[in-house]
């Protein structure tokens with residue numbers, strides 16, 4: 019008889035593990051508390067606009083290609099990928115003219131050299147190391163099912179450690195190559211993608227600069243939602259059953275073995291359970307105390323990735339000054355990170371991000387209009403009343419108008435929605451309203467991250483951003499491959515291969 023799997027949650031982690039296991043012949047049911055799939059990668063439509071709710075940067079196309087080919091599919095059959103040029107535009111508070119980054123090193127070099135003559139020689143060395151870190155990590159610790167610290171000590175990981183800066187401070191690593199504050203900021207900001215601060219992250223994450231500068235920034239036409247739509251339709255094609263609007267309320271455990279779940283309406287039995295719901299929520303709310311790996315004290319001692327103050331704007335005008343991705347970098351850079359990670363209020367002088375996908379894709383806004391996604395990273399656990407939210411929204415929009423030459427923006431807004439940490443908690447059960455999950459600082463990376471397999475409950479697994487390898491859509495695709503490996507006793511650190519899975523159909 020076929021083994022029965024229940025997946026809790028239909029974020030990218032839930033969708034991808036459902037596909038892998040269905041292709042292996044398991045009977046898979048996904049239970050999702052919300053009305054649709056995608057989790058943080060959800061989408062909504064209003065007044066003719068389409069808004070991707072969370073992810074907007076399609077990075078690491080190689081990870082997507084590998085996952086799709088592993089399951090016998092091709093991304094090209096599901097969406098058209100566009101490489102963005104420029105990759106993004108940056109306004110610096112301390113500098114009048116904005117700059118554009120292209121992920122074409124020859125072009126970007128001119129900018130870097132104008133800031134710091136001679137710096138390219140050093141940046142080239144820095145990026146060579148970043149590329150090596152990316153390529154080696156992909157075959158050592160990113161895809162590795164970690165059991166304990168000893169797993170770190172294999173030949174290839176040791177090579178990485180001894181040859182390159184890995185666990186030293188990321189920002190000190192950059193400082194040895196680059197002096198100019200603007201270049202340092204450009205090299206440091208991608209750490210926010212990992213929900214961490216460049217002042218707390220290990221130097222191994224300079225691999226993010228390889229991804230940013232050398233691999234490029236992409237966009238799936240039709241919106242980021244195309245990624246989640248395609249995974250959902252592939253899952254259905256492979257027989258996965260989806261039950262929406264159904265929250266799991268309890269994981270049923272007998273003799274230390276997961277045997278099923280309870281929802282408001284029913285009890286469903288399972289041979290294997292994979293939770294894609296928030297790790298803290300799963301442990302503290304769905305499992306009895308004796309079956310938890312971690313205590314509330316443990317979770318409280320963790321550093322959570324920032325929350326977000328998001329404004330979705332539908333505007334009946336197009337603004338030439340914006341590109342697809344736009345960043346504002348505040349002058350007080352280090353203080354900005356402190357406000358996000360240690361502060362207790364909305365940041366006073368924030369760095370922030372605006373996505374205008376309608377610059378690339380006419381299908382996401384009515385003709386002549388623009389859809390804007392404004393994201394201000396904030397500290398977690400904020401309790402915001404309506405007046406505070408309104409005042410902060412006004413402050414950010416005024417700042418955008420003045421800084422980015424968006425004259426008349428306020429009068430051209432025909433739709434708007436604000437989304438805050440409270441919404442992350444209620445919509446996704448996110449711990450402390452974090453937008454991204456556990457920050458990827460040194461002590462919350464690789465072997466130090468909560469594992470994909472429970473040490474307390476047999477047949478209970480975790481996939482998604484809070485476990486290995488970490489935050490971001492491509493990382494969650496990898497997370498599910500690690501879960502697949504664990505279920506099938508595959509312990510190597512390479513990407514999962516056709517040889518490992520032996521799926522029947524290509």
Ligand SMILES: Cc1cc2nc3c(=O)[nH]c(=O)nc-3n(C[C@H](O)[C@H](O)[C@H](O)COP(=O)(O)OP(=O)(O)OC[C@H]3O[C@@H](n4cnc5c(N)ncnc54)[C@H](O)[C@@H]3O)c2cc1C
Pocket residue numbers: 026027028029030031032049050051052055056057058059071072073074075076077264265266267294295296299326393445446447453454481482483484488489490491492494
């Ligand atoms: C604002 C924002 C911007 C981002 N930008 C990018 C980007 O540009 N590029 C990128 O790659 N990544 C980005 N990310 C990160 C990326 O979106 C996430 O890391 C990834 O989508 C997380 O997926 P996940 O598998 O962990 O699950 P989640 O997306 O967290 O989904 C978990 C699912 O579990 C469900 N669930 C929770 N509790 C229950 C329950 N009791 N019963 C049933 N279901 C339950 C939730 O409703 C949810 O659908 C961004 C995230 C945010 C929020």
